Amino acid sequence: MIKDITIGQFFPGNSFVHKLDPRAKILFLIVYIVALFLCRSFFSLLLMLAFSLFTVILSRISPKMIWKSMKAILVIVVFTAVLQIVYNDKGDILWKPFASGSFAVTTGGVYGAVFLIVRIIALILLTSLLTYTTSATLLTDAIEKLLSPLKLLHVPVHSLAMMMTIALRFIPTLLREIDIIMSAQKARGAMLDNGSMGQRIKALVSVFVPLLVSSFRRASELATAMECRCYTDGANRTRLRVMRFSWRDAAAAVVLIAVSFAAVFLSFCPISTILLFQPVIS
Amino acid sequence: MPLLEVQNISFGYGHHTPFEVQAVKDISFAIEKGECVAVIGHTGSGKSTLMQMLNGLLKPESGQVLLNGENIYQNKKTAAKARFQVGLCFQYPEYQLFAETCAEDIAFGPKNMGLSPEEIRKRVLLASEIVGLPADKLDVSPFDLSGGQKRRCAIAGVIAMQPEILILDEPTAGLDPAGREEILSMIGRYRKDRGATVLIVTHSMETAAAIADRILVMNGGRLVLSGSPEEIFSESEALLEMGLDIPSFARIILALRSRGVELPSAYTLKDAARVLSDGLRGGGRL
């Protein structure tokens, strides 16, 4: 299952999304996330979800692979959604399993749970699409460019961008490492996939210790390798490829802003109240 | 009935991604009790993937794995049991050490088997003796050992489970020549003393020839050759094409034989030296 998580990986390609300017992609993502959290109604969320699905199709990344990657994370999402149902007591009571006590499933809880799931799916979809379609080098350059005004405040922008990129780059590597270590300990009978909850948690020690050790080893090896290649902050570096905004970025911006406005507008518009789905979070 | 029988197993990674690879393609073979079999192949030929399917860790996408005639992937229980019967020591096993002392790390497997403390202690001592880990290192943190010692400690952790088959994935990778020699002679001793069944994965034809009764050659996920070291070495052209190198002394002997010099075959450095010196002493045309 862990092997299926592909977040942070880059899949080279030639699609519309791949060709967007990486700076634009990061800005779009920020706009999208803000709009997503402004959404207050079911329809606007659906619109946002549809938009992210449309982007996935445009990127020509296999939806099956994204689904598999997401499935692993959905376990946590569903868990939070269940908590939402259990602890939210706003709205009408739908089901009261125990006559005594105050526990009840309410409309507020159910809506909250559905909202949470849809919102997080939409969020993960588009965020993971950023790394799926942007190489690490471009991503660093873009982050650096976007943060460059901070240079005036003597913020080490280049180092920050580099750190972020390395962190992203190592997600797949570490996932693979976890997978190997888990298999090796399972080969010695570690109860990672069988046994009681307590046994499983205890067996995790045998995974975390080697993982920690190897992360530090990797970090120091990478640092040495970078030093051997005379890596410096690159304050006066010039670029081989200069990033330029194109018509694609303009088109994407127009569509995204239209969708976001529509979504936010729908949140406060009465047609969603007329239909069954009411705004839930006030 | 063979101890372990593999029937047409296949496995692929990363389905539905651009990085999809079919790592193992339709492989079948059998291993008899007491045999030592070497699996060789170029990097990425699927050796490690194949090994993980033999002990209940990785379920083949098709085909089955029979241990003593029983399919190990019948259910979760049989797969979990197979992990103790088929001891798999991963590539670079020293990266999987985690306990506070070597003794505790070696005891991890036996503990998971649910053995009594006395039995566990006995097995830890025995296993560390087999791999040649000095007794005074047992109470030391595994992270303070040298590279070769770490490797031994990790191998001991698998041997302590006393599996019916011991699988070692590249046990000599990344060791210096002396360390490699020591690990190989350790495996040889382990086999001789216990009549153990051993499956060993390696890149090196020399290692394979020195230790194995039979060699399986993998290329691109397929099993392409299988036979005694002699049979495999006589296919030197095919091996070179697959990026596997046969040692130069073996090539010299093969070349001499192809020119009509009568020589017995020799696939280890020692044998080659003996064969050639015998030939020279005999006053032949060598």
Ligand SMILES: Nc1ncnc2c1ncn2[C@@H]1O[C@H](COP(=O)(O)OP(=O)(O)OP(=O)(O)O)[C@@H](O)[C@H]1O
């Ligand atoms: N966890 C994994 N996820 C994706 N692909 C993998 C994974 N493990 C192995 N592969 C791929 O499967 C193929 C076979 O790998 P495998 O590790 O079995 O080869 P190997 O023969 O053991 O190589 P080596 O000699 O380098 O150890 C390779 O192409 C590899 O990239």
Ligand SMILES: [Mg+2]
């Ligand atoms: Mg391998």
